Amino acid sequence: MSYNQNLICRALVVLVVGLIVNLPCVGVAQRRPPVGKTQAVKPAAAETVSRAASNTKTAILKIGEGVHFASGKVTKSVAESDMHLQYLPPQGRHGSRYNVITGQIEYQARAPTTENYPLLVASRTASFQTRPDVSKLTVGDINKWTDDEYEISPGRFLIVRGKVDGQHYLVQIQKFVAPSNNPQTWQISFSYEPIQPELGAAGTAGKNLPLRGILSYQERFSAKKIINLDLATGKTAEIFDGYGVSRNEKGEYAYLNQAKQIVIADVNGKQIAMLPAPARAAKSLVSDAPNEAVLSPNGEFIAVQVDRSEPITSGVFTMEGTPLPCVVVINRQGKEISAFYQKQGAAWTPDNRLVVAHYFDPRIYISDPQVKNLQLVKNSPEMKHTNYPAVSPDGKTVAFSANGRVWLMNLDGTNLKQLTNSGLDETTPVWSPDGKFVAIQQLIPNSIIGGLYQIVAVRISDGYSVPVTDQYGEPREPAGRMSWLN
Numbered sequence: 001m002s003y004n005q006n007l008i009c010r011a012l013v014v015l016v017v018g019l020i021v022n023l024p025c026v027g028v029a030q031r032r033p034p035v036g037k038t039q040a041v042k043p044a045a046a047e048t049v050s051r052a053a054s055n056t057k058t059a060i061l062k063i064g065e066g067v068h069f070a071s072g073k074v075t076k077s078v079a080e081s082d083m084h085l086q087y088l089p090p091q092g093r094h095g096s097r098y099n100v101i102t103g104q105i106e107y108q109a110r111a112p113t114t115e116n117y118p119l120l121v122a123s124r125t126a127s128f129q130t131r132p133d134v135s136k137l138t139v140g141d142i143n144k145w146t147d148d149e150y151e152i153s154p155g156r157f158l159i160v161r162g163k164v165d166g167q168h169y170l171v172q173i174q175k176f177v178a179p180s181n182n183p184q185t186w187q188i189s190f191s192y193e194p195i196q197p198e199l200g201a202a203g204t205a206g207k208n209l210p211l212r213g214i215l216s217y218q219e220r221f222s223a224k225k226i227i228n229l230d231l232a233t234g235k236t237a238e239i240f241d242g243y244g245v246s247r248n249e250k251g252e253y254a255y256l257n258q259a260k261q262i263v264i265a266d267v268n269g270k271q272i273a274m275l276p277a278p279a280r281a282a283k284s285l286v287s288d289a290p291n292e293a294v295l296s297p298n299g300e301f302i303a304v305q306v307d308r309s310e311p312i313t314s315g316v317f318t319m320e321g322t323p324l325p326c327v328v329v330i331n332r333q334g335k336e337i338s339a340f341y342q343k344q345g346a347a348w349t350p351d352n353r354l355v356v357a358h359y360f361d362p363r364i365y366i367s368d369p370q371v372k373n374l375q376l377v378k379n380s381p382e383m384k385h386t387n388y389p390a391v392s393p394d395g396k397t398v399a400f401s402a403n404g405r406v407w408l409m410n411l412d413g414t415n416l417k418q419l420t421n422s423g424l425d426e427t428t429p430v431w432s433p434d435g436k437f438v439a440i441q442q443l444i445p446n447s448i449i450g451g452l453y454q455i456v457a458v459r460i461s462d463g464y465s466v467p468v469t470d471q472y473g474e475p476r477e478p479a480g481r482m483s484w485l486n
Contacts, residue, residue: 056193058174061085063186066121069162069169069194082162083125083171087183088117088150116183117150118176124161125149131157134170134195139234140202140473142168152176152188159195166471170195199234201467201475208466211457213433213486215468216253217478218243220453226255227476234471239269244292244305247483248348254293254302262293262302264332275334280306280323292481294346296354301337301371303346303354304328310341325359329371338372340365345387349411350395357400362386364398366411379413388428388481392435399429399438406440408460420458420465427453430482436460439468439484444475453477 059067059074066081067074078084091113126145142161149158158171169192177187200208211231216239219227226240242263245255251267262275277290294303308326325344329337343356343365354367356374363380367373383402390399391411399408404425409416420426425443432439438460441453454475455468469475 056191058189058191060187060189063087063118063183067192068164069160069167069192070165078121078163080164082164082167082169083120083122083160084163085186085188086119086121087186088113088119089183090114090116116181118152118178118183118186118188120149120152120158120160120188121147121163122149122160123147123163123166124159126159127151128157128159131172132159132170134159134197136205138198138200138202138205138208138473139168139471140200140204140469142197143473144202159197160192161472168195168197169193199469199471199473201469201473204466209437209457209459209464211432211437211468213484215430215439215455215478215482215484216245216247217476217482218245218480220477220479224258226253227478229468229470229476231468234469236470236476240265244290244480245483246292246294246481247485248295248299249297249350249485250299251485252295252299254295256290256293260289262290262304262330262334264295264302273332275302275330275332278304278306278308278328278330278336278339280308292346294348294481296348296352297350298352300331300352301348301354302330302332303348303356304330305344305346308339308341327354327356329354340374343374345389345400347389347391347398349391350393355389355391355398357386357389362402364389364400364413377411377413381409381413381416383407390429390431390438392431393433394435399431401427401429401440406438406458408438419460420456420463422456422465425451426456428478428481430484432457432484433486439482441478441482455482 057072061067063085065074065076066078066084068080069082075081124142124145127149142159152173154173154175156173160169160171171190171192174189174191179185198205198208213231215229215231217227219225224243225238226242226245228237228239240255242255242257245253247253253265255263257263260277262277263271264273265271290304290306292305306326306328307323309321309323312321324342327340327343327346331337340356342359344359345357347355349355353369354371356365358365362383364377365374366377386400386402388401396411397408398411399406406419406426406429407416408419419438422442426440428441429438438458440456440458442456443451444454445451456465457468458465467475
């Protein structure tokens, strides 16, 4: 077999093994691994970990061992290690074999090999010939790299995302002892240090906005799980099993549980109260449950979106009409205060007045301080599909969605302007606590499933926008309204 043919076969093996071995998907490295070459290293125990600098450590691993980066512990437990040293055994064309190192029965690759190949297994890795510039990378870039790395020759650098803690580290390979076809004696030594790549999608390093605070929302693909996303770190946490969540200035939560009850929880997530949802239309006419519960800033009221039919009276007869969106306001004891038929997208002003959109008449309405009556916002534009109003923290501006775009206008109906010019479908705006940003949901076309909504933060001063991602550079897809608090 020629040198080039050998390289091609090795690349095929590395790609196939992620599917045929009980290992994550394996990427193709840029150079041949140094199999068959032996390099001298100083003898060291497997548990040896020393601090080389204030934030740099060194470790030595044998085949079958891994390191927990934060503590420096070397272990044989894959579940406890962020990066594990394994090997790919020789592969025949057919049959299966038992791997004494992994303890797994492995199916054979189609491309036969006669040599063993080392693998460094982590959540994500990428190999570099020279020290990479971390300031030019984002977690989105790292998320596109391979699960395993077999280019581990001395002097190379790796950026690794640990399996256990999900944090990122810069690894430099120092020495690698690899007697040909005797992996039980292989040994690798390396130094590593924690790094903090920028949050954001791939290729957005240096372009991201310094966002702060917590976004709370229902995750679309998490079986009605309510998520808190820390915008500064990208870390997410599932906090409730429910939907239709909102938060007020006190940090309290209101949401609907799977039994369609309204739950109120304090800033720590501890349940304070559980209330029945407002009555809807006749069950025979209703298909949807209440879809959101929106807390007023002072926590005194909850605006609940339901389908309810407005009674129709003719002479002495009263009958039910067609169920349509209705905003019902209740107090903390569950008593109904008012009902606004054919209204949707409840929001609150800082002084606890209700703002809603009309279901048919495409304009914005605002309530009196007692939340008993509504009046049309002066000069409110007539725009199709008006919904999801959100009032700025200073109470002067309202953002809302209409015609597939997000708009801003003063709460007196003046100074109407479109927030972005992306040309994409946009909805459900929410203000940042300081009033400098609006987070929106923007539809990203997808030929397979039609499209996905991602969160985008837009700076009010100039309309500059960036995608909001989690700590791994992945977009989050919320369902319904979001809340943004410090």
